[in-house]
Amino acid sequence: MGDTLTNKIIKDHLVEGELRPGEPIAIRIDQTLTQDATGTVAYLQFETMDVDRVRTDLSVSYVDHNMLQAGHENPDDHRYLQSVAARCGIVFSRPGNGICHQVHLESFGVPGETLLGSDSHTPTCGGLGMIAIGAGGQDVACAMAGLPFSLTAPGVVRVNLTGRLSPWVTAKDVILELLRRLDVKGGVGKVFEYDGPGVATLSVPERATITNMGTELGATTSIFPTDQVTRAWLRAQDREGDFRPLAPDPDAEYDEIIEIDLDAVEPLLALPHSPGNVAPVGELAGTKVDQVCIGSCTNSSYEDMALTGALLAGRRVHPDVNLTISPGSRQVLKMIAESGSLAGMVEAGARILEVACGPCIGMGQSPRSGAVTLRTFNRNFEGRTGTADAQCYLCSPPTAVAAALSGVISDPRELGTPPEVKAPKRFLTDDAGIIFPPEDGSDVQILRGPNIKPIPRREPMPETLTGEVLLKVEDNITTDHIMPAGSRILPLRSNIPAISEHVFEAVDPDFPARAKEKGGGFVVAGENYGQGSSREHAALAPMYLGLKAVIAKSFARIHRANLLNFGIAPLLFDEPTDYGRVRQGDQLVVPEVRDVLGAGSLTVRDETAGFEFRARADLSDAEREVLLAGGRLNMIK
Numbered sequence: 001m002g003d004t005l006t007n008k009i010i011k012d013h014l015v016e017g018e019l020r021p022g023e024p025i026a027i028r029i030d031q032t033l034t035q036d037a038t039g040t041v042a043y044l045q046f047e048t049m050d051v052d053r054v055r056t057d058l059s060v061s062y063v064d065h066n067m068l069q070a071g072h073e074n075p076d077d078h079r080y081l082q083s084v085a086a087r088c089g090i091v092f093s094r095p096g097n098g099i100c101h102q103v104h105l106e107s108f109g110v111p112g113e114t115l116l117g118s119d120s121h122t123p124t125c126g127g128l129g130m131i132a133i134g135a136g137g138q139d140v141a142c143a144m145a146g147l148p149f150s151l152t153a154p155g156v157v158r159v160n161l162t163g164r165l166s167p168w169v170t171a172k173d174v175i176l177e178l179l180r181r182l183d184v185k186g187g188v189g190k191v192f193e194y195d196g197p198g199v200a201t202l203s204v205p206e207r208a209t210i211t212n213m214g215t216e217l218g219a220t221t222s223i224f225p226t227d228q229v230t231r232a233w234l235r236a237q238d239r240e241g242d243f244r245p246l247a248p249d250p251d252a253e254y255d256e257i258i259e260i261d262l263d264a265v266e267p268l269l270a271l272p273h274s275p276g277n278v279a280p281v282g283e284l285a286g287t288k289v290d291q292v293c294i295g296s297c298t299n300s301s302y303e304d305m306a307l308t309g310a311l312l313a314g315r316r317v318h319p320d321v322n323l324t325i326s327p328g329s330r331q332v333l334k335m336i337a338e339s340g341s342l343a344g345m346v347e348a349g350a351r352i353l354e355v356a357c358g359p360c361i362g363m364g365q366s367p368r369s370g371a372v373t374l375r376t377f378n379r380n381f382e383g384r385t386g387t388a389d390a391q392c393y394l395c396s397p398p399t400a401v402a403a404a405l406s407g408v409i410s411d412p413r414e415l416g417t418p419p420e421v422k423a424p425k426r427f428l429t430d431d432a433g434i435i436f437p438p439e440d441g442s443d444v445q446i447l448r449g450p451n452i453k454p455i456p457r458r459e460p461m462p463e464t465l466t467g468e469v470l471l472k473v474e475d476n477i478t479t480d481h482i483m484p485a486g487s488r489i490l491p492l493r494s495n496i497p498a499i500s501e502h503v504f505e506a507v508d509p510d511f512p513a514r515a516k517e518k519g520g521g522f523v524v525a526g527e528n529y530g531q532g533s534s535r536e537h538a539a540l541a542p543m544y545l546g547l548k549a550v551i552a553k554s555f556a557r558i559h560r561a562n563l564l565n566f567g568i569a570p571l572l573f574d575e576p577t578d579y580g581r582v583r584q585g586d587q588l589v590v591p592e593v594r595d596v597l598g599a600g601s602l603t604v605r606d607e608t609a610g611f612e613f614r615a616r617a618d619l620s621d622a623e624r625e626v627l628l629a630g631g632r633l634n635m636i637k
């Protein structure tokens with residue numbers, strides 16, 4: 001039986017384990033990326049590994065999230081990142097050069113290689129035929145040190161694309177269609193491999209929009225094959241030499257097959273407050289809109305911006321709507337400036353923002369109270385805009401422009417004949433936003449600001465875990481619930497004691513004080529605990545507050561790995577109905593945890609309610625070792 005493209009690339013990089021879905025494996029990592037909000041802690045950990053220079057083919061450090069300089073914290077972190085990069089052989093992408101995923105696609109992604117990034121949307125480069133995976137900063141630090149990356153071998157889903165998208169329907173609507181069918185945990189443990197005659201009709205940036213937002217399915221990653229479209233795009237980026245033809249074997253066997261007829265896809269929206277809450281635009285037509293934001297790593301390519309500019313040229317933004325536009329990279333900004341698209345946007349009344357994540361991560365542009373905001377982004381979790389009661393919808397650039405012009409949610413198909421936006425024959429490429437490291441960085445001094453504090457460590461796992469259920473939460477708790485972002489909290493990313501004061505802020509503002517007062521304890525959760533981002537702060541800060549274990553019905557992949565990396569036990573209810581019996585405030589005891597972990601199920605005694613239930617950890621041998629040691633840093637040392 002032939003191989004899927006996913007398994008061909010994984011086999012090329014396999015260093016441990018057997019490639020069967022569900023089995024633990026480890027793969028060699030060719031490239032890494034970090035961004036500033038996860039990068040400081042990743043590099044602080046890398047520094048403790050006593051490795052002088054990165055051992056990957058390429059490692060890039062981006063500054064794109066913490067761009068607001070409302071105090072010394074962010075610029076100090078940028079300077080730290082730049083100095084570590086020079087010291088350790090890492091390419092540094094300066095603030096203003098662009099969003100990590102957009103720039104990596106344009107400048108560095110190589111078909112057939114592996115990329116590990118400390119950002120959950122790293123799969124963007126799957127649009128170029130990479131196996132690109134998001135992970136916590138510590139896993140990325142280990143990959144930079146030359147260690148293989150451990151994961152559970154994924155099942156491979158073939159997404160067979162047929163037909164061609166209709167006018168005004170975009171790649172964003174394709175991934176929203178998948179989210180409509182599968183919801184936010186329908187992709188857990190899977191790679192989505194796109195195939196079929198429809199692939200050739202999609203450009204590389206369109207493919208990247210789809211693989212980017214495959215993250216919202218909970219998928220391990222998503223990938224497209226490479227073809228003449230990929231080759232031409234790489235040629236236009238002056239990188240044809242990086243092209244490699246990649247396809248699955250004709251008789252490849254898949255674990256699942258999904259059919260998408262591109263002709264049948266229609267303009268869609270994700271409704272508040274989940275990317276999986278999808279409906280046709282028509283169903284919401286007429287809803288009044290206060291803000292429209294175009295950009296983010298999902299929709300900020302040259303084509304997205306050129307289309308936006310063409311649609312806005314000669315028109316006026318509705319007086320009740322605030323329209324913001326953030327191009328994805330310096331390359332994109334320069335090209336839309338030269339082509340005149342930027343002038344069209346300005347003329348129409350758009351607010352042009354910095355080339356960065358910006359409003360996507362609540363770095364400014366919070367809408368007014370109770371606002372309806374339409375965004376071309378990938379996440380609309382409650383509160384993520386920075387305004388607690390805002391209603392955030394996700395959509396394509398044309399749907400966003402249609403609302404910006406009319407003031408209400410409208411079907412973009414009412415905009416008339418779509419303007420023709422041609423992919424450039426040649427992108428404007430130059431390295432002005434990139435600083436390459438010196439051959440020998442051993443003399444470079446690493447520069448730290450006062451906000452950079454040492455990373456706290458956890459003691460090895462004790463014989464018995466005891467403590468109170470500090471918090472009980474529902475299904476689909478996101479890392480934005482656990483460790484919120486936004487302009488107020490993000491500058492504390494390199495200061496764990498300070499950021500820990502904000503853990504679960506919007507869910508239960510008393511959590512940090514209670515956790516400290518009780519000497520730590522447990523969190524009890526439903527399905528898909530920790531969905532969303534890769535931020536290891538959602539494990540590290542609760543660990544600092546004394547969190548010992550999370551007992552959940554299921555976990556999101558990256559967050560589970562982050563919990564293990566920081567010595568917090570991710571336990572699963574053997575019997576999901578026991579979730580209903582445990583109450584917040586109950587006193588729990590997990591005896592003989594060191595002996596039993598990994599070897600089957602554990603007994604958990606609820607001393608307050610007077611009953612016992614079973615929970616298990618489903619650990620590989622390597623994971624068990626990490627947990628017993630109190631986290632991975634303790635082992636590496």
Ligand code: MIC
Pocket residue numbers: 037038065118119120121134361379485532533534535
């Ligand atoms: C996000 O989109 O949530 C982020 C901000 O990019 C995160 C990383 C972080 O929290 O720094 C992600 O997606 O991993």
Ligand code: SF4
Pocket residue numbers: 065099119121296297298356357360361377378
């Ligand atoms: Fe940045 Fe938003 Fe993309 Fe995260 S999802 S990397 S915050 S643009």
